[in-house]
Amino acid sequence: MAKDMSCARVKQCSAASIGATERHNERLNTDYANVNVVQERIPLNVHYRSPPSSYMDTLRTMEAAGTVSTRGLRKDATLFDEIIIDVNTMYFERNGGYEYAKKFYEEAYHFLEKKFGSEYVVAAVMHADEINKAATSDLGKDVYHYHLHAVVIPVVDKDILWSKRCKDPALRGTVRETIHQVSHSKKWASNIPLKDEQGQPVLRSNGKPKYRPSYSILQDELVAHMQEHGFTNFQRGELGSTRENLASLQYQIEKDKERLANIQERVEAAQTKYEAAWNVRKTESEIDDMGKKTITGKYTVSKEDYKQLTALAKEGITSRQEIHKLNEDISLYKKQYIDCKYELRDTQSAYAALRRRCEPFLQALKYFPQFAKGFAEKIADLLEHREAQQKKEREEAKRNPHRASARRQDDQDLER
Numbered sequence: 001m002a003k004d005m006s007c008a009r010v011k012q013c014s015a016a017s018i019g020a021t022e023r024h025n026e027r028l029n030t031d032y033a034n035v036n037v038v039q040e041r042i043p044l045n046v047h048y049r050s051p052p053s054s055y056m057d058t059l060r061t062m063e064a065a066g067t068v069s070t071r072g073l074r075k076d077a078t079l080f081d082e083i084i085i086d087v088n089t090m091y092f093e094r095n096g097g098y099e100y101a102k103k104f105y106e107e108a109y110h111f112l113e114k115k116f117g118s119e120y121v122v123a124a125v126m127h128a129d130e131i132n133k134a135a136t137s138d139l140g141k142d143v144y145h146y147h148l149h150a151v152v153i154p155v156v157d158k159d160i161l162w163s164k165r166c167k168d169p170a171l172r173g174t175v176r177e178t179i180h181q182v183s184h185s186k187k188w189a190s191n192i193p194l195k196d197e198q199g200q201p202v203l204r205s206n207g208k209p210k211y212r213p214s215y216s217i218l219q220d221e222l223v224a225h226m227q228e229h230g231f232t233n234f235q236r237g238e239l240g241s242t243r244e245n246l247a248s249l250q251y252q253i254e255k256d257k258e259r260l261a262n263i264q265e266r267v268e269a270a271q272t273k274y275e276a277a278w279n280v281r282k283t284e285s286e287i288d289d290m291g292k293k294t295i296t297g298k299y300t301v302s303k304e305d306y307k308q309l310t311a312l313a314k315e316g317i318t319s320r321q322e323i324h325k326l327n328e329d330i331s332l333y334k335k336q337y338i339d340c341k342y343e344l345r346d347t348q349s350a351y352a353a354l355r356r357r358c359e360p361f362l363q364a365l366k367y368f369p370q371f372a373k374g375f376a377e378k379i380a381d382l383l384e385h386r387e388a389q390q391k392k393e394r395e396e397a398k399r400n401p402h403r404a405s406a407r408r409q410d411d412q413d414l415e416r
Contacts, residue, residue, distance in 0.1 A: 003235060004087060004088055004090070004091035004094075004233065004234040004235070005087065005088060005234060005235055005236065006085070006086065006087045006219065006222060006223060006226075006234055006235070006236055007084075007085070007086045007087070007219070008083060008084070008085050008086075008215070008218050008219045008222050009083070009084045009086070009215075010081055010082070010083055010084075010188075010215050010218070011081070011082040011084065011377060012078040012080075012081060012082075012184055013078065013079065013080040013081070013082055013151070014076050014077060014078060014079060015056060015075070015076075015079055016076065017381050018055050018056055018079065018080050018151075019054075019055075019056070019385070019388070020380070020381040020382075020384040020385050020388075021055070021080070021082055021151065021381075022054060022055045022056075022123075022151075023384050023387075023388055024149075024380075024384055025082075025123060025125055025149040025151065026123070026125065027039075027042045027045065027129070028388070029384060029387045029388060029391065030387065030390075030391045030394075031387050031390075032387070033380060033383040033384065033387070034130065036130045036131050036132070036133065036145075037129055037130055038129050038130070038131050038144075039129070041128060041129035041144070042129050044098070044128045044129060045125055045126060045127055045128055045129055046102050046105070046106075046125065046126040046128065047123075047124070047125045048105070048106055048109040048124040048125070048126070049109070049121055049122070049123050049124040049125075049150075050123060050125075051122050051123045055080065055122050055123065055151055058122050059079060059080070059122070059153060062119075062153070067119065067180060068120075068153060068155055068180050068181075068182055069158075069179040069180060069181050069182065070182050071179070071181070073182065077182075077184075078154070078184035079153065079182055080122065080151050080152065080153060080154075081151070081152050081153075081154050081184060081187075082149060082150070082151050083112060083148075083149075083150045083151075083152060083218075084147060084148065084149055084150075085105065085108045085147065085148040085150070085222065086147040086148070087104070087146075087147075087234055089132045089135050089143060089144075089145045089146075090135065091233075091234055092104070092146050093135070093139070093143055095233065098128060098144070098146070101126065101128065101146035102126065104146075104226075104231055105126040105146070105147075105148040107225075107226060107229050107231065108148055108222065108226065109121075109124045109148065109150065111221070111222055111225040111226070112124065112150050112152060114225070115218075115221065116152045116153075116154070116155075117155065120152055120153045120154075120155050121150060121151075121152050122151045122152065122153060123149075123150065123151045124148065124149070124150040124151075125148070125149055125150075126146060126147070126148050126149075127145075127146065127147055127148075127149065128144055128146055129144070130144060130145050130147075131143070131144055131145070132144065132145045153182055154182060154183060154184045154186075154187035154188065155180045155181065155182055155183075155187065156180075156181055156183050156186045156187055157178050157179075157180060157181070158178065158179050158180075158181040158183075159175045159177075159178050160175070160176050160177045160178070160179060161173055161174060161175060161176060162174055162175075162176045188214040188215075189214065190211040190212050190213065190214040190217060191211060192211055192212045192217060193209045193210070193211060193212070194209070194210040194211055194212050219236045220236060222236070223235065223236040361376065
């Protein structure tokens with residue numbers, strides 16, 4: 001049995017990209033690029049923290065109240081961190097499914113409150129609407145993958161000093177005020193030295209020490225917190241590994257290979273049984289062809305045919321029930337064979353298409369993991385943005401059908 005492992009990933013979001021993240025997390029789209037989303041199950045998603053307004057408006061409200069500050073940040077600066085906490089599907093299936101997942105991720109949400117400050121957790125929702133097709137096929141029932149999406153504001157305390165131009169010399173260089181500055185880089189700065197297997201500090205080429213990645217520290221802290229609160233039957237993902245990001249895709253591919261092999265075995269088994277049943281049908285046809293009709297309307301048979309016919313008649317009387325069953329089996333196995341044949345063809349095509357589509361990404365993840373991850377996230381954002389734009393256009397068309405019609409006419413005129 002595979003080990004149950006957790007994974008905590010961090011995605012940086014700017015003012016331009018946070019809208020796509022919100023639409024995905026809060027299920028505000030009408031269509032989803034993720035084909036595993038079962039929209040009828042969206043009401044089963046669990047919100048541990050729902051924002052009073054949009055993510056961006058919530059930040060602006062906090063900024064206006066002085067709770068946070070974005071002073072001095074670039075236009076494309078990171079304003080939010082999306083924390084995605086995940087454990088493999090079968091962990092929850094073995095431990096109680098949906099109800100267990102709700103308790104597990106509620107405690108994970110409390111961990112994020114403790115680490116980032118509850119006032120800086122903008123939203124937290126457990127997704128329970130994404131089906132795991134491979135696990136569903138293996139277990140013969142619908143199996144869903146549970147995971148947590150949380151959006152937090154990375155905040156650090158920053159001291160603002162009195163400048164040298166201050167009229168009171170005694171105040172110059174002292175703390176004028178402390179603000180809660182939004183800063184991803186400072187929030188995630190690590191001061192824990194990285195050590196080798198002998199416990200010695202790992203040094204850079206310039207002789208300075210390397211520090212443990214802060215995201216890796218997050219995973220350690222998550223596991224420690226969950227174990228302290230009774231969730232002890234899982235472990236953290238591997239250090240420095242990108243396997244967590246590939247796990248779902250790789251698992252689906254491996255399971256598709258297994259299903260393909262199973263279908264091939266079923267086709268071979270059905271073919272064997274079908275050929276046996278077909279031999280019975282063939283023998284029946286030979287019996288029908290025995291004998292020749294004379295002028296008087298009677299049939300004559302050769303001596304050899306007569307012997308064979310009487311032997312078959314005796315056998316048929318004693319085996320009539322078996323013959324009847326075999327006749328039924330002919331139709332059954334023929335149907336099963338055809339079904340398996342088409343299922344095999346469809347699965348082979350789907351697997352080949354999936355492999356072709358995934359091969360460049362898998363290669364990129366192997367050699368350029370960070371670049372590939374960022375590219376994939378950008379594509380997902382663009383797709384969700386397009387879906388939102390299409391939804392907006394459809395809604396506009398419903399409200400103003402004449403304007404929409406006129407706009408389509410203008411577009412056709414431009415094309416001509």
